[in-house]
Structure formats: C-alpha cells, structure tokens
Amino acid sequence: MDIVVCIKQVPDPEHFSKIVLDAKTKLVRREGIPVVVNQVDKHALEAALQIREKFSGRVTVISMGPPQAREAIEEAFAMGADGGVLLSDRAFAGADSLTTAYTLAQAIKKFSPFDLILLGNETADSGTRQVAPQLAEFLDVPHVTNVRTIGFNSGDTLIVERSMENGHMKIEVRLPAVLAVNRTINEPRIPSVIDIMQVATKEIKVCGLADLGLSSEDVGLVGSPTQMANLFESRRERRREILDGAAVTAARQAVERLRELNAL
Amino acid sequence: MTGKNETWVYAEQKAGHASKATLQLLGKAVELGKETGSPTVCVLVGSGAQGVPRELAAYGASKVYVVDDPRLELYQSEAYASVVAGLVKEHCPEIFLFAATDVGEDLAPRVAAKVGTGLTAHCIDLRIEKRDGVPLLHQTVPAWGGGMRIDIVCPKHRPQMATVKPGVFDLPVPKSDSNAEVVDVPAQLNEKHFRARTIEVKEEAQRETPLTEADAVVAVGWGAYSLGGIQCPQELAEAVCGTLAGTRPMVDSGWIPPDRMVGQSGKVVSSRLFISLGASGAMHFTSGFERAKFVVAVDQNPKAPIFQVADIGIVGDLREVLPCLTEEIKKQKSSKG
Ligand SMILES: Cc1cc2nc3c(=O)[nH]c(=O)nc-3n(C[C@H](O)[C@H](O)[C@H](O)COP(=O)(O)OP(=O)(O)OC[C@H]3O[C@@H](n4cnc5c(N)ncnc54)[C@H](O)[C@@H]3O)c2cc1C
Ligand SMILES: Nc1ncnc2c1ncn2[C@@H]1O[C@H](COP(=O)(O)O)[C@@H](O)[C@H]1O
Numbered sequence: 001m002d003i004v005v006c007i008k009q010v011p012d013p014e015h016f017s018k019i020v021l022d023a024k025t026k027l028v029r030r031e032g033i034p035v036v037v038n039q040v041d042k043h044a045l046e047a048a049l050q051i052r053e054k055f056s057g058r059v060t061v062i063s064m065g066p067p068q069a070r071e072a073i074e075e076a077f078a079m080g081a082d083g084g085v086l087l088s089d090r091a092f093a094g095a096d097s098l099t100t101a102y103t104l105a106q107a108i109k110k111f112s113p114f115d116l117i118l119l120g121n122e123t124a125d126s127g128t129r130q131v132a133p134q135l136a137e138f139l140d141v142p143h144v145t146n147v148r149t150i151g152f153n154s155g156d157t158l159i160v161e162r163s164m165e166n167g168h169m170k171i172e173v174r175l176p177a178v179l180a181v182n183r184t185i186n187e188p189r190i191p192s193v194i195d196i197m198q199v200a201t202k203e204i205k206v207c208g209l210a211d212l213g214l215s216s217e218d219v220g221l222v223g224s225p226t227q228m229a230n231l232f233e234s235r236r237e238r239r240r241e242i243l244d245g246a247a248v249t250a251a252r253q254a255v256e257r258l259r260e261l262n263a264l
Numbered sequence: 265m266t267g268k269n270e271t272w273v274y275a276e277q278k279a280g281h282a283s284k285a286t287l288q289l290l291g292k293a294v295e296l297g298k299e300t301g302s303p304t305v306c307v308l309v310g311s312g313a314q315g316v317p318r319e320l321a322a323y324g325a326s327k328v329y330v331v332d333d334p335r336l337e338l339y340q341s342e343a344y345a346s347v348v349a350g351l352v353k354e355h356c357p358e359i360f361l362f363a364a365t366d367v368g369e370d371l372a373p374r375v376a377a378k379v380g381t382g383l384t385a386h387c388i389d390l391r392i393e394k395r396d397g398v399p400l401l402h403q404t405v406p407a408w409g410g411g412m413r414i415d416i417v418c419p420k421h422r423p424q425m426a427t428v429k430p431g432v433f434d435l436p437v438p439k440s441d442s443n444a445e446v447v448d449v450p451a452q453l454n455e456k457h458f459r460a461r462t463i464e465v466k467e468e469a470q471r472e473t474p475l476t477e478a479d480a481v482v483a484v485g486w487g488a489y490s491l492g493g494i495q496c497p498q499e500l501a502e503a504v505c506g507t508l509a510g511t512r513p514m515v516d517s518g519w520i521p522p523d524r525m526v527g528q529s530g531k532v533v534s535s536r537l538f539i540s541l542g543a544s545g546a547m548h549f550t551s552g553f554e555r556a557k558f559v560v561a562v563d564q565n566p567k568a569p570i571f572q573v574a575d576i577g578i579v580g581d582l583r584e585v586l587p588c589l590t591e592e593i594k595k596q597k598s599s600k601g
Contacts, residue, residue, distance in 0.1 A: 226383070227418070238575045250579075250580060261558060
C-alpha cells in the first residue's frame with residue numbers, strides 16, 4: 001500500500017493574537033510567530049502509519065511551502081514517515097486552494113505512485129477545507145472529507161465514516177482515493193528520542209517549478225483565480241462596561257443593565 | 265469565459281423542504297442581483313423534492329434547475345459534483361453561492377475544480393464593488409483566527425464562487441405569489457461517478473433549536489470546568505430561554521456536543537443575547553458571536569480579551585457569579601410576568 005500524506009507548516013495558532021496588521025504597509029506582520037505542523041495533518045499521518053503497520057507499504061509525506069517547511073517533514077520522519085517531498089519555489093508562493101491542489105497533484109503524479117492520499121480536514125491558517133476535494137479532482141480519483149473512521153473492506157475498497165453536523169455518513173470508496181480526516185480519528189503518536197535520531201538518516205526530496213515541469217503562469221499567486229482585494233482589522237464595537245464588585249452586586253447590576261438595554 | 269448574468273444558489277433540501285441556510289443565501293443573492301441586474305437561479309439535486317421549487321420561488325428564485333434521480337437520493341460526492349459542474353459549464357453564471365454545510369463544503373470545491381474557477385470559503389459578507397467599471401463580488405472572510413478580515417475577489421474566472429456559513433445572513437420574508445420557471449435536467453451518470461458511494465446516512469434528531477437559530481445562547485469556556493458540571497450553566501440557559509453551547513476545549517472534553525461549538529470551526533450565532541462563561545476570548549471563538557446583539561461575559565481574569573468584545577463584563581469567579589446571575593435573571597423574568 002502506497003500512502004501519501006499532505007502536511008502543511010502553519011503559524012502556531014496559539015500565537016494568532018500576536019499577528020498584527022501593519023497600518024502603513026497593510027501587510028500582516030508575523031515575525032517571531034513560531035511555526036508548527038498543522039495539527040490535524042498529524043492525525044492524517046498517524047492514520048497512514050497505522051494502515052502501513054497493518055498492511056505494510058510505504059508512507060510518503062509531501063508539503064508545499066518555504067524552505068523552512070522541511071522542519072515539518074522532519075517531524076513527520078520522526079513520527080515514522082518513510083519518504084518526504086518538499087515543494088519549494090518562490091513561484092509557488094501565494095497559492096490559493098485551487099492552485100495548491102493543482103501543484104500537489106502534479107507533484108504526486110510525478111513522484112509518488114499512490115493507493116491512498118490522506119490530508120487534514122482543514123488548515124489552521126487558511127482553513128478552507130477545499131484542498132482535498134480539489135486534489136482528488138486533479139488526480140481524477142474519488143474523495144471523502146471529514147473522515148472519522150477508515151475500515152478496510154475486501155480488496156480495493158474502504159468503508160469510511162464521515163462526520164456530519166448531526167450524525168454521520170457511511171461511504172464505500174474504491175481505491176485509489178483521497179481522504180481528509182478530522183481530529184477524532186486517532187491520537188497522533190509522540191516520537192521517542194530514538195525516532196528523532198533516525199530523522200537524519202532519511203532524505204527530503206526538494207522540488208521547484210522546473211523539477212515539476214510546470215509553468216509559472218499556473219502556480220502560486222499568478223496562477224490563483226482568487227486574489228486578496230483588501231485586508232483590514234475588524235472588531236465590532238461593544239459597550240465594554242466592566243462590573244467588578246462583589247458577585248451579588250455585579251450580577252444585579254448586569255441584569256439591571258440588560259433590562260435597560262431591552263436585551264432580556 | 266463570459267456567461268449569463270445570473271446569480272446562482274445551490275439549493276439544499278431535506279424531507280421536501282429547502283434548508284434555512286439555502287433560503288438565507290437566496291435572500292442575499294436577490295440583494296446582489298439588484299445591484300448587477302441579474303436574476304436569481306437555483307440548482308436543486310436529489311430525489312423526489314417536488315415542493316421545493318415553489319418554496320425557492322417564494323424566497324426569490326426566478327428559475328430552478330432540478331436534477332431529480334433516484335441514484336441521487338443520498339449525497340454522492342462525485343455524481344453531484346458532475347451534474348452541478350455540467351450545468352455551470354453550460355450556462356456559466358456570474359456568481360454561484362453554496363451554504364457551508366456538510367454537503368456544500370464538500371461539493372463546492374470539487375465543482376470549482378471541475379470548472380477551473382476560484383472559490384472563497386466561509387464568507388461572512390458578500391457585496392458588489394465596481395473595479396474598472398466591472399462589478400466584482402467582494403467576499404469577506406475572517407483571517408488569523410478572526411481578528412482580521414480579508415476581501416477576496418475572483419477577477420478573471422467565472423463563476424465567482426463562495427460558501428457561507430448558516431446564520432450569516434438573515435432569513436428574508438417570503439412572497440407567496442412568486443413563481444419560478446422549473447427546468448428538469450436529466451442526470452447523465454455512470455458507474456465511475458460512484459467510485460465513492462454513500463450507502464447510509466444516520467442523523468440523530470435535533471434535540472433543541474440549532475445554535476444558528478437560537479434567540480439566546482449561553483456558552484461555557486474552560487473556566488466553567490471549575491463548576492464540576494454543566495448543570496448551573498444549563499440552568500442559566502433555561503432562565504434566558506436559550507441554548508447551551510461551548511468553546512473548543514469544552515467540546516474536546518466532551519462536556520458540550522460538537523454541533524454546539526461556537527467559533528471559526530464551529531457555529532456562527534446571531535442571537536439577541538450571548539452569555540460567555542469562563543472563556544478567555546480567543547479570536548477563533550469570538551468571531552462566532554460577532555453578530556449577536558448583546559454580549560455578556562463572565563471571567564475571573566480582568567485582563568481576559570473576552571471583555572474587549574463584551575457589552576457587559578463581570579469580573580469574578582463563576583462559582584460565585586453564576587448562581588447570582590441566574591437568580592437575578594429569574595427574578596427579573598418573573599417580575600415581568
Ligand atoms: C484552527 C483553529 C480553530 C479553532 N476554532 C475554534 C472554535 O471554532 N471555537 C473555539 O471556541 N475555539 C476554537 N479554537 C481554539 C481557540 O484558539 C482557543 O484555544 C479556545 O477558544 C479557548 O477556549 P476557552 O476560552 O474555553 O479556554 P481558555 O482559553 O483556557 O480560557 C479559560 C478562561 O476561564 C477563566 N476561568 C478559569 N476559571 C474560572 C473561574 N472559576 N471563574 C471564572 N473564570 C474562570 C480563565 O480566566 C480563562 O480566561 C480553534 C483553534 C484553532 C487552532
Ligand atoms: N501547502 C500545502 N502543502 C501540503 N498539504 C497542504 C497544503 N495546504 C493544504 N494542505 C493539505 O490540505 C488540507 C486542507 O487544507 P485547507 O483546504 O487549506 O483547509 C491540510 O490539512 C493539508 O493536509
């Protein structure tokens with residue numbers, strides 16, 4: 001079983017409140033914000049490793065991002081991934097979901113034969129939940145999003161459960177296929193010191209635009225149909241009345257104000 | 265690609281009725297259409313939903329493409345995407361809106377990829393602005409956990425596609441005398457469209473009012489853990505005739521069911537009253553109740569960011585404040601009669 005897992009390096013969500021808008025340049029300032037592997041992508045990798053342990057095979061992680069994203073692949077190596085591909089080129093920067101999916105698809109076609117491709121259901125930074133269905137379309141395979149369990153049927157079909165708002169769906173999927181998993185599927189393993197020491201023995205294949213044989217017109221910001229028109233800070237104005245007296249008094253004052261404001 | 269000057273809405277239906285989220289989108293589509301001079305058209309896929317087009321007409325649809333086929337009774341990702349993309353390629357509307365639901369979120373991206381156009385996820389506002397004389401759909405999304413907004417445009421590709429969470433737009437007032445042209449479209453499908461086949465859909469009955477429709481919401485944060493259970497918050501929720509909800513940690517720990525999470529990865533609430541109990545005020549969370557009319561927050565940390573987005577903030581320990589608050593509200597309500 002050849003499994004590909006798509007992982008993305010993202011700014012640590014715990015630090016999002018420190019990301020500010022530079023009033024002059026109108027650009028987001030995120031210096032000093034640490035980066036991490038998108039959390040749910042680790043669940044996707046864990047699912048892949050568990051399948052490999054059961055049926056044998058190979059797990060390859062692939063990530064598109066700046067050179068620094070090699071750290072994400074190294075973390076995946078520590079967890080147990082066999083191979084890693086980093087798609088890194090200035091031309092790839094600024095890709096929207098369609099173009100991200102397109103670039104990942106081209107790389108997978110070129111380098112990674114697959115039976116199964118696993119993704120996280122959403123990224124912490126852009127969080128569109130769109131890459132998985134779009135990747136599947138570019139590879140002409142079926143997809144299922146929001147997957148909470150993966151079961152193996154006979155031969156080349158899976159039975160997966162997809163979480164829904166108010167229940168779930170059961171779906172029979174023929175391989176090869178793309179699945180996007182959610183965080184309820186498993187608990188990602190924590191690499192041991194020995195695992196971490198093995199990272200150095202594995203090699204990351206780094207590819208740019210030329211290696212994929214793509215045109216700069218089709219990737220990154222230039223190749224993306226959607227564009228950013230404005231970026232602005234926004235907060236709805238609230239009254240911000242603070243009551244900090246004794247509990248009984250504060251509660252009474254709060255309810256009094258709510259009554260005055262006709263909010264009850 | 266130039267196409268028809270039409271605004272499309274993907275219509276979801278359940279048990280023979282259009283979903284609320286669809287009708288909210290229709291209201292917005294009609295508004296947008298007034299600015300661009302475009303009619304509103306719906307696409308309805310499924311099996312046996314005869315009454316739905318009339319409903320869609322009452323909310324502003326002037327035409328409904330109906331793809332009715334027994335094989336499409338349950339949502340089938342590839343088959344649905346294929347028939348919807350087929351219609352888009354044939355008519356190429358200017359704008360195509362989907363609700364960001366279990367189905368919409370899964371379907372819209374695959375349709376966009378088939379058509380080769382842009383798609384903006386989880387918009388919180390849509391409006392038309394002219395650029396070089398050409399009307400463009402400005403699609404506002406929250407960014408970086410919710411503290412910022414980005415307007416996204418899709419200048420060169422059509423349709424301009426977006427998904428919108430339920431509850432972001434208000435339900436319009438229906439007009440009972442409206443009619444829509446109904447166009448039946450046959451589904452051209454083969455085995456290949458069912459490589460992923462939905463074989464079963466299990467839905468639990470809704471226990472209470474869905475969060476997106478609640479008139480009052482009481483949301484518990486991690487600080488409510490100190491209460492040892494949800495009984496007290498539940499009592500407050502009942503006192504304000506509201507629905508109990510929570511932050512992600514409370515959902516992760518199993519105190520609050522997943523469909524009751526407020527925020528970026530959860531629900532957008534537009535209730536009249538929103539009470540936050542022991543939530544620090546992460547933007548991921550606060551972006552979920554921006555549309556609420558009045559916000560009350562209780563937290564023991566006077567510096568908690570939640571107080572920046574509250575109309576009334578009570579600084580104190582929930583174990584002391586909550587019983588008093590519930591008591592006072594009950595008194596107030598009973599004195600009102
Ligand atoms: C991609 C992504 C998406 C996310 N989406 C969401 C989302 O949709 N919704 C969501 O909620 N979160 C979401 N989160 C998580 C979010 O970032 C925060 O971690 C979360 O909202 C914090 O929850 P909290 O306020 O309950 O907990 P905490 O931040 O731990 O706050 C607990 C608060 O309780 C107070 N407190 C403690 N004890 C008491 C007491 N006895 N009395 C009074 N106050 C007390 C503390 O002062 C503190 O302010 C998301 C995170 C990521 C990365
Ligand atoms: N740049 C990227 N490189 C590799 N995988 C990605 C990238 N962007 C998104 N993904 C994958 O797509 C999933 C969904 O992302 P999104 O559609 O952005 O919410 C993520 O959880 C990743 O598994």
